[in-house]
Amino acid sequence: MSTNTMNSRSEYPKIGIRPVVDGRRGGIRESLEDVTMNMAKAAAAFLSEKLRYPNGDPVQTVIADTCIGGVAEATAASRKFALCGVGATLTVTPSWCYPTETMDQDPLMPKAVWGFNGTERPGAVYLAAVQAAHNQKGLPVYTIYGHNVQDMGDESIEPDVQEKLLRFGRSAIAVALMRQKSYLSIGTVSMGIAGCIPQEDFFQSYLGMRCEYVDMTEIVRRMDKKIYDEGEYQRALAWVRKNCPEGVDVNPPELQRTRSQKDEDWKTVVKMTLIMRDLMVGNPRLADIGYGEEALGHNAIAGGFQGQRAWTDHLPNGDFTEAILTTSFDWNGARAPFVFATENDSLNAATMLFGHLLTNRAQIFADVRTYWSPDAVQRVTGKKLTGLAEGGVIHLTNSGAATLDGSGRQTLDGKPVMKPWWEITEEDAHACLEATTWCPAVDFFRGGGFSSRYVSRAGMPVTMARINVVKGLGPVLQLAEGYTVELPDDIHSVLDARTNPTWPATWFVPRLTGRGAFRDVYSVMNHWGSNHCAVSYGHIGADLITLASMLRIPVCMHNVPDTSVFRPSAWNQFGTADLESADYRACQAYGPIYC
Numbered sequence: 001m002s003t004n005t006m007n008s009r010s011e012y013p014k015i016g017i018r019p020v021v022d023g024r025r026g027g028i029r030e031s032l033e034d035v036t037m038n039m040a041k042a043a044a045a046f047l048s049e050k051l052r053y054p055n056g057d058p059v060q061t062v063i064a065d066t067c068i069g070g071v072a073e074a075t076a077a078s079r080k081f082a083l084c085g086v087g088a089t090l091t092v093t094p095s096w097c098y099p100t101e102t103m104d105q106d107p108l109m110p111k112a113v114w115g116f117n118g119t120e121r122p123g124a125v126y127l128a129a130v131q132a133a134h135n136q137k138g139l140p141v142y143t144i145y146g147h148n149v150q151d152m153g154d155e156s157i158e159p160d161v162q163e164k165l166l167r168f169g170r171s172a173i174a175v176a177l178m179r180q181k182s183y184l185s186i187g188t189v190s191m192g193i194a195g196c197i198p199q200e201d202f203f204q205s206y207l208g209m210r211c212e213y214v215d216m217t218e219i220v221r222r223m224d225k226k227i228y229d230e231g232e233y234q235r236a237l238a239w240v241r242k243n244c245p246e247g248v249d250v251n252p253p254e255l256q257r258t259r260s261q262k263d264e265d266w267k268t269v270v271k272m273t274l275i276m277r278d279l280m281v282g283n284p285r286l287a288d289i290g291y292g293e294e295a296l297g298h299n300a301i302a303g304g305f306q307g308q309r310a311w312t313d314h315l316p317n318g319d320f321t322e323a324i325l326t327t328s329f330d331w332n333g334a335r336a337p338f339v340f341a342t343e344n345d346s347l348n349a350a351t352m353l354f355g356h357l358l359t360n361r362a363q364i365f366a367d368v369r370t371y372w373s374p375d376a377v378q379r380v381t382g383k384k385l386t387g388l389a390e391g392g393v394i395h396l397t398n399s400g401a402a403t404l405d406g407s408g409r410q411t412l413d414g415k416p417v418m419k420p421w422w423e424i425t426e427e428d429a430h431a432c433l434e435a436t437t438w439c440p441a442v443d444f445f446r447g448g449g450f451s452s453r454y455v456s457r458a459g460m461p462v463t464m465a466r467i468n469v470v471k472g473l474g475p476v477l478q479l480a481e482g483y484t485v486e487l488p489d490d491i492h493s494v495l496d497a498r499t500n501p502t503w504p505a506t507w508f509v510p511r512l513t514g515r516g517a518f519r520d521v522y523s524v525m526n527h528w529g530s531n532h533c534a535v536s537y538g539h540i541g542a543d544l545i546t547l548a549s550m551l552r553i554p555v556c557m558h559n560v561p562d563t564s565v566f567r568p569s570a571w572n573q574f575g576t577a578d579l580e581s582a583d584y585r586a587c588q589a590y591g592p593i594y595c
Contacts, residue, residue, distance in 0.1 A: 011085055012053045012054075012055070012057070012059075012060070012085075012173075012177070013085055013086065013087025013088070013173060013176035013177060013179075014059070014060040014061060014062050014081075014084055014085055014086045014087065015044075015047055015059060015060075015061045015062070015086065015087070015088050015089070015090060015169060015172065015173070016061070016062050016063075016064070016077070016080075016081040016084070016086035016088070016089040016090070017040045017043055017044050017061055017062065017063045017064065017089075017090050017092065018040075018064055018068055018074075018077055018089055018090065018091040018092070018102075018104060019036045019037050019039065019040035019063070019064060019067045019068065019091075019092055019093065020036070020067065020068045020069070020091055020092070020093045020097045020102040020126075021033065021036045021067035021068065021069045021093065021095065021097060022069065022095050022096055022097050022098075022121075023069025023070045023097070023098060023101070023102075029067075029069055032067075032094070032095050032121065033067055035094055035152060035153050036067050036092070036093060036094060036095070037063075037067060038153075038155055039092045039093070039094055039114075039116060039155070040063050040064075040092050041063065042155045042156075042157060043061075043090060043092050043114065043157070043165065044061035044063055046157055046162065046165065047059055047061055047090075047165065047166075047169050048060065048061055050162075050166055050169075051166065051169050051170060051173065052360055052420065053173070053177075053360075054177070054336050054356070054357070054360055055336060056336075056360075056420065056421070056422035059169065059173060062080065062081060062084045062086055064076070064077035064080065064081075065077070065080060068097075068102050069097065069098075069101075069102065070098065070101045070102065071101045071102075073102075074101065074102055074103070074104070078104070078106065086109075087109070087110075087172065087173065087175070087176025087177075087179070088109060088110040088111065088112075088168075088169075088172030088173065088175070088176055089104045089106075089109055089110075089111045089112075090111075090112050090113075090114065090165070090168070090169075091103070091104060091111070091112070091113040091114070091130070092113075092114045092116070093113075093114075093115060093116065093123050093126055093127075094116035094118055094120075094121055094123045094152060095116075095121035095122065095123055095126065096121065096122045096123070096125055096126050097126050097130075099126065099129045099130040099132075099133040100133050102130075103130055103133055103134065103139075104139075105137070105139060107139060107593075108593060108594070110142075110168075110171070110172035110175050110176070110550050111134075111139070111140075111141050111142070112141060112142035112143070112144060112164075112165075112168045112172075113127055113130055113131065113141055113142070113143055113144065114127075114144040114145075114161065114165070115127025115128075115130075115143070115144070115145055116146070116150065117145055117146040117147075117148065117149050117150060117158075118149060118150050118151065118152050118154075119149055120151075120152040121152060124145060127143055127144075127145055131143045131569040131570075134569070134570070135569065135570040135573065138590070140549075140550075140568035140569075140570050140571075140590060141568055141569060141570075142164070142168050142546075142566065142567075142568055142569070143568075143569045144161055144164045144165065144168070146158040146160060146161045147160045164566055167542060167543055167546045167566050168546065168566070170357075170358050170543055170546075170547075171358070171543060171546045171547040171550050172550065173357070174354065174357035174358055174547055175208075175547070175550055175551065175593075177301070177357055178207045178208060178209055178301060178353065178357070179207075179208035179209070180208060180209070180210075180299075181209050181210075181299055181300065181301035181302075182209060182210050182211065182212045182298050182299045182300040182301065183198060183203055183209055183210075183211050183212065183300065183301075183302050183303065183304075183346055183349065183350070184212045184213075184214065184279060184280050184298045184300035184302070184303035184304075185198050185211060185212065185213045185214070185303070185304060185306075185344055185346065186214050186216060186218075186219070186276060186279065186303060186304065186305045186306065186344065187214075187215070187216045187305060187306025187307065187310065187311065187344055188213075188306055188344070189306065189344070190306045190307060190308045190309075190343035190344055190345075191308050191309060191343070193343055193345060193531070195345040195346060195347040195348060195530060195532060196304070196306065196343055196344045196345055196346065197346075198211045198213075198346045199346070199347070199469050199475075202347075202350075202469060202474070202475050203346075203350070204594060205592035205593075205594050205595045206474075206475060206551050206552065206553060206592040206593070206594070207350065207551065207594075208593065208594045209301070211346075212298040212299075212300060214279055214298070216305075216306060216310065216311050218279070219272060219275050219276070220315075222271075222275045222278075222294070223268070223271050223272075223275065227275070227286060227289075227291050227294055228271060228274045228275055228278065228283075228286075229274065229283065229285040229286070232274060232285070232331075232332075233270060233271060233274060235331055236270050236273070236274065236330070236331040237266070237267065237270050238331075239330070239331035240266060240270055240331075241266075243433045244320075244433070244436075244438050244450075245437055245438065246262070246437065246438055246439070246440065246450070247437030247438055247439035247440075247453050247502060248437075248439055248501070248502065249439065249440040250439070250442060250501065250502055251440065251442060251443050252443070255443045256440070257440060257448050261448060262440065262448070265316045265448045265449055265450065266450070268315065268316045269316050269317075269318075269319075269320040269321060269449060269450065270320075272316070272318065272320075272321045273320065273321040273324050273325060273330075276303070276305060276318075276321055276325065276340070277325060277338065278294065278295075278297060279297060279298060279300075279303070280297055280298060280300040280303050280338065280340075281297045281298075281299075281300065282294075282295055282296045282297025282298075283295055283297070301339065301353065302339040302340070302341070302346075302349045302350065302352070302353045303338070303339070303340050303341070303349065304340060304341035304342070304343070304344035304345060304346055304349050305318045305321065305322065305340070305341075305342070305343075305344055306343065306344040307342070307343060307344075308343060308445075311447070312441075312445045312446065312447050312449070313446045313447060314446070314447045315447040315448075316441070316445075316447050316448045316449035316450075317399070317400075317441050317445040317447065317448070317449035317450075317451070318342070318401065318449070319342075319399055319400035319401045319441065319449055319450060319451040319452060320400075320438065320449065320450050320451075320452070321340075322340055322341075322342050322365070322401035323400065323401050323402060323403060323404060323452040324404075325337070325338040325340040326338060326339070326340050326352075326362055326363065326365065326401075326402070326403040327362060327403045327404040327405055327432070328361075328362050328403075328405050328419070328420075328421035328424055329404075329421070329424060329429045329432075334421045334422065334424045334429065335421055336360075336421050337356065337361075337362040337363070337403060337405070337421060339352045339353045339356050339363065341365060342365050342398055342399070342401040342532075343532075345365075345532050347466070347467045347468065347469065347530070347532075348365060348466065348467075348530075348532040348533070348534055350467050351465050351466050351467045351477075351533070351534040352365060352534040354465070354467075354534075354544060354547055355463070355465065355534055355535075355536030355540065355544075356536075358536070358540055358543045358544065358547065359420070359536055359537065359538060359540060360420040360421070361405070361418050361419065361420055361421075361536065361537050361538075362403040362405035362406070362418055362421075362537075363403065363534050363535065363536055364396070364402050364403055364405075364406040364462075364506060364534065364535035364536075365398060365401060365402055365403075365532070365534060366396035366397060366398050366402060366464075366506060366532070366533055366534075366535055367396065367397055367398045367531055367532060367533075368394065368396060368464075368525065368528050368530070368531060368532065368533050369394075369395045369396065369397050369398075369499060370394070370395040370495075370499065371392060371393075371394055371395075371521060371522050371525035371526075372385075372392055372393050372394075372395060372495060373392045373521075373522065374390065374391065374392055377392075377491060377495070380494055380495070380498070381490065381491045381494045381495070383488065383490060383491050385487070385491070387485065388483055388485050388509045389485045389487065389507070389509055391509070391512070391520060391521050392509075392520070392521040392522060393485060393487070393507045393508065393509055393521065394507075394508045394509070394510070394521065394524065394525055395495065395496075395499065395505065395506075395507060395508075396464070396505075396506040396507070396508050396533065396535060397499060397500070397503045397504060397505050397506065398503065398504070398532075399441075399442075399445075399451055399500070399503055400438075400439065400441070400450070400451020400452045400453065400502065400503050400504065401451070401452070402452065402504040402506075404432040404433065404436055404452065404454070405418045405419075405432065405537075406418065406454070406456055406504065406506060406535070407431075407432050407435045407436060407454040407455075407456060407457065407504075408456045408457030408458075408459075408460050408484065409428070409431035409432045409434070409435045409457065410424060410428040410431065410432065411428070411431075415459060416457040416458070416459055416460050416484075417460065417537065418460070418537035432454075435454045436452050436453065436454045436504075437452075437453045437454075438450040438451065438452060438453070439451050439453050439502035440502075441502075442500060442502060451502050451503055452503075452504055453501075453502050453503060453504060454504050454505075455486065455492065455504070455505045455506075455507075456484045456486075456504070456505065456506040456507070457484065457486065458483075458484055458485045458486035458507075459483065459484065460483065460484040460537060461481070461482075461483055461537070461538055461539050462481075462482060462483065462484055462508065462535050462536065462537055462538070462539075463479055463480070463481045463482075463535070463536050463538065463539055463540045463541050463544070464479065464480050464482070464508060464510075464533045464534065464535045464536075465477065465478065465479040465480075465533065465534055465535075465536070465541075465544055466478055466479075466528065466529060466530050466532065466533045466534065467553070468529040468530055474553075474592075475553045476529075476553065476554050476555070476556045477544065477548045477553050477554070477555045477556070478527070478528065478529055478555065478556050478557035478558070479541050479544050479545075479555070479557065479558050479559075479560075480510040480511075480518070480524050480541075480557070480558070480559060481510065481511050481539045481540075481541045481558075481559055481560065482508055482509050482510035482511050483508075483509055483511075484506055484507060484508060485507045485508070485509050486507065487507055492505070492507075506535065508535070509521065510524045510559065511559050512559070513559050516557075517557045518559045527557055529556075541558050541559065541560040541564075542560050542564040542565065542566065544558075545558060545560060545565055545566070545567070546566045546567065549567040549568060549571065549583065549586075549587070550568075551592070551593065552586075552587040552590050552591060552592050552593065553587060554580075554583045554584045554587045554588075555580070555583060556580070562579060565579060567583065567586075568586075570586060570590075571583060571586045574586045574589070
């Protein structure tokens with residue numbers, strides 16, 4: 001399967017490794033040079049082996065030319081990192097060094113320090129001192145200190161250190177990838193949904209992004225003037241005819257579209273998909289046909305389409321476009337999924353972006369539609385919920401716009417999974433397509449179109465999340481780790497029909513803690529702050545919490561064990577008994593990175 005060239009052209013940020021050393025010559029520094037540099041090389045090799053960019057390539061690292069024993073060498077390292085495109089730094093040392101002379105003082109650079117836990121030289125003492133210096137200067141730093149004492153020269157990386165290195169690395173690369181990118185708003189506000197109003201201050205101050213705006217008439221212009229790759233359009237249309245079977249039409253006969261209308265709708269939605277993709281990232285083929293400006297795109301790492309109702313009252317809906325763009329494959333083969341929000345919900349797009357950058361996997365856009373209690377299920381179906389669902393379920397669905405990866409038909413060791421795109425096989429893609437039908441849009445989409453329809457397989461560990469903006473407070477993140485479940489057909493069919501049987505369905509059960517927002521399934525639904533959520537494969541709550549702290553976004557609701565929470569060391573100074581309150585105070589004190 002082929003790669004997507006538009007996702008492999010970018011220059012990706014690197015992680016700069018800073019080996020710091022006791023600068024005293026005459027035997028002390030000389031005895032530490034090799035062991036310190038070897039520690040840096042071990043960290044660099046580990047990060048490159050374990051972390052990937054969105055295009056599938058290993059994350060690159062850059063090691064300072066020399067060990068850093070003072071301010072001159074710290075400055076030389078900073079200059080090298082600037083030339084090499086470093087987006088985050090990791091300082092490593094097995095020994096005491098001079099903190100304020102060797103630390104990274106770049107206020108925009110996510111930074112961590114790994115102080116080797118050994119007794120021959122006091123690396124742990126440097127770690128404690130340098131974190132105090134960072135905190136005193138207002139430069140949040142993630143500190144990494146292994147649980148077990150190791151011998152000097154031991155180049156192995158303990159499991160707890162590995163976990164923190166990866167958590168920092170994933171989040172730091174995500175922060176660097178968002179910087180100077182765009183959110184592309186195609187249209188404006190859909191049906192009065194507040195999340196559709198792009199919060200420019202949020203994107204600029206917290207994510208380092210700009211907002212770009214395109215009226216939906218631009219799609220009509222490009223369709224009318226054929227500002228798209230005609231060859232790709234024909235190839236895409238043939239692929240759709242072969243792989244996207246139509247599903248049931250639930251509209252009353254007098255509202256059903258004719259065969260010729262449906263055929264035209266297919267042509268339109270395929271063109272819409274090409275055009276919206278080109279609006280986001282550009283397409284050099286457009287320059288070849290005389291449209292050099294359009295070929296550039298908007299440098300968008302995320303986007304959204306208003307659709308309802310200004311578009312969908314007259315033209316086919318965006319469900320096909322949104323589903324295919326957020327899927328990890330199309331007529332060109334496997335490729336990185338796009339982050340693209342239904343109804344132009346920019347806050348959900350930002351949440352999807354967080355999940356995508358942390359996992360390199362497709363993200364499900366869904367309504368947090370309904371909590372079904374055991375009693376309600378028994379009342380309407382006469383059946384009892386069992387297994388993971390016995391305490392009730394949350395129905396996640398939306399108007400046929402969810403990624404096909406969310407069907408759970410990709411497999412690993414016989415289990416359902418949503419894979420990074422470079423691991424997806426022909427068989428995986430075929431299984432997702434085979435599990436999906438495309439139902440003619442329901443009657444409130446007056447302009448027609450097609451909605452994807454599937455049911456997510458059970459057994460996938462997933463995390464649903466959402467960024468909300470609160471006046472006077474700013475952005476907050478909430479998340480819930482849990483699992484997908486499948487309901488027996490005689491239950492599913494009844495519950496699904498009460499919402500819309502032509503849309504994708506994901507039945508979700510959160511992992512409960514017995515207290516607060518996770519006292520029971522109902523409480524999770526009742527505490528959710530919006531009608532939408534983003535769903536990522538895997539239990540990534542701890543990574544989301546680290547990323548949120550890096551961006552100074554407090555987390556108001558999560559079910560991640562406290563032992564897995566990794567935030568800058570300064571957060572401890574805001575309180576250790578109530579971590580949620582401390583998080584709020586720290587984020588308020590530091591404020592957004594780019595403000």
